[in-house]
Amino acid sequence: MRKLTGQGEQAVVDLARRYGVSTDAARTLLEAVLQGNGTRAQFSHPELGGSGQWMASGMTMIGDMFNNGLKATVSGLASELSNLLASMPVYMPAPPPPPPPAAGGQPGVVHPANLSTWWPGDLGQPSSVGGQNDSRYAVFPTARRLAVQSGGGPVRIHDTLDHLVSGVQQQQGATPGTLSFSSQHGTFTVDSLPLASTAPPASAAPRQYLAPVPGPVVGTPEPDPAAAATGGTDPEVILATIDRLSDLHQRGVLSDDEFSAKKAELLARL
Structure with a gap:
């Protein structure tokens, strides 16, 4: 299994204790939820009723099909593990792959093209990398960051909030x-x-200049996620942002006052 962060390991131990299962069972279900992008899971563990499936929409199936109490336990645990993956860095960054052999087959000699990457090194190892036309991207779920570069310009680092990125596409007719x-x-x-x-x-x-900007300096106001997310006064974008803020409010990330204030601010732009 992948290595957990200290915070992630403690959270898994707490959830296992609360649901009355072993940490091994909780870790097995956590891996399955991660593989299902936080919305579904296929797992197999004796403490979880054998082989089973879970979906965030509410469907849960286990091998011990008539054990409704265990089914409720699996459903509740999987839901909380999905929220956990979306709320904090649960896993340590994966180590970088070993450098390929140079021409001539001599191992351990790094080709010049592999000396650096186009994204800031402090983001860790991306889960996926790709490109479309003149744009390229790298997804860092542990750091909750998305690096994008277009046309050889600056590398923009975006906060993915609670998104579990599972795919990418370029809109036809959209701005390059x-x-x-x-x-x-x-x-x-x-x-x-x-x-x-x-x-x-x-x-x-x-390369050392490519490190991402650290957290905000004391006295410097943080960027407003809601303002950055709207990108102007497009009604569809504003309403979509309100939906995401509502989801964060329901998860407990935003307080009642914070959600009401942001919602009022966004509605005023319509």
Whole structure:
């Protein structure tokens, strides 16, 4: 199994204790939920009724099909593990793959093209990397970041909020570089995500300059996620942002006052 962060390991132990299962059973279900992008899971563990399936829509099936109490336990645990994956970095970043052999087959010699990557190194190892036309992207679920570069310009680092990114596509007829992604919340554009930081292209500065901007300096106001997400006064974007804020409010990320204030601010832009 993948290595958990200290915070993630403690959260899994607490959930296992609360639901009356072993940490091994909870870890097995956690891995299955992760593989299902937080919305579904296929698992097999004796404490969870053998082989089974879970979907965030409410469907739960276990091998011990007449054990309704165990079925409720699995359903509740899977739902909380899905929320856990969306709310904090649960897993440690995966180690980078070993460098390929150089020409001539000598192992351990790094080809110059592998000396650096186009995204800031402090983001860790991406879960997926790709490109469309003149744009390229890298997804970092552990850091909850999405790196995008278009036309050789600066690398933009976006906060993915509670999205579990599962796919990417480029809208036909859209502005070049406009990527849209899919998650458990549906399809969204990269411009709807708050901008966390920017970095120069890899060819424009030394590698150490490409590190992402650290957390906000004391006294410097943080960027407003709601304002960044709307990208103007487009009614559809504003309503979609209110839906995401409502989801965060229901999850307990936003307080009642914070949600009401942001909602009123967004409605005023319609």
